[in-house]
Amino acid sequence: MIRLTTQRQIILEELAKVTSHPTASELYDMVRKRLPRIGLGTVYRNLDLMADSGMILKLEVGGTQKRFDATTEDHYHIRCSSCGKVDDIDVPVIQELVAQATETTPYLIMGHHVEFSGICPTCREKKPHPDTTD
Amino acid sequence: MIRLTTQRQIILEELAKVTSHPTASELYDMVRKRLPRIGLGTVYRNLDLMADSGMILKLEVGGTQKRFDATTEDHYHIRCSSCGKVDDIDVPVIQELVAQATETTPYLIMGHHVEFSGICPTCREKKPHPDTTD
DNA sequence: GTTTAGTGAATAATTGTTATCATAAAAATT
């Protein structure tokens, strides 16, 4: 079993605190407020360890950075095409999809994930009327 | 309009030739067989240009590398958790999902994508019986 | 034929992540 060091506990707490799905460096900034001497490598290492042991999820979403999620139940996400932020989305999980896919692919299917793309409220406000010239 | 240079045409042809969704460097290797002096930068630049102009798709899938797709119609993908390969999957696109999501999120939804994960036939063969000790 | 803009190849720079390693902390052993 994985040992719950101070660093790991605080990383986990900070991750559980937010509904967004922070990147490693975002989490690093959050954790550093409580543990100023922690290294970025420690954050990466522990996020990977916790993901491997199933405590958290490492999201395989689009964008350049990996994101992390303290909620391990199956659910879908939406990603902002403008700022890259990722949020949960409350759309029922379609388990039939896996059965459907099994029939048409030679792959051994392990799971599926739905990722919506859109513009988050914050980014919408920033450029609300791109063609308004008042 | 984007000019169809020799390099772009060959990149496009090589991409259209395969049903897998190669990364930039895979495509680089493919293209180099016909255009040995092309640079990796040229492949990256032109893939991005063609994706921006809508000629091809830049896939926002999991994994460390971006992948490209000559088929621009809406469809889903499956990614091998073992080798990272991405293939098309013939499961009908569920347009209702966007409508459903619109009701539960403050995001302005632009689209969605389903990504299955599994083990591809090649990787299945490689380790068919992981717990057999004969 | 000259100018101008765009292209391509080579190289350098950037970004996100992973590996290395001496030190520190915790656990196990005596």
Next chain:
DNA sequence: AATTTTTATGATAACAATTATTCACTAAAC
């Protein structure tokens, strides 16, 4: 409680994928 063993940490270096920069060259416009 002191010592040994193990494991984790933090600082730094290394790495991989991508992007930006540079500049000779090509192709179109004048």
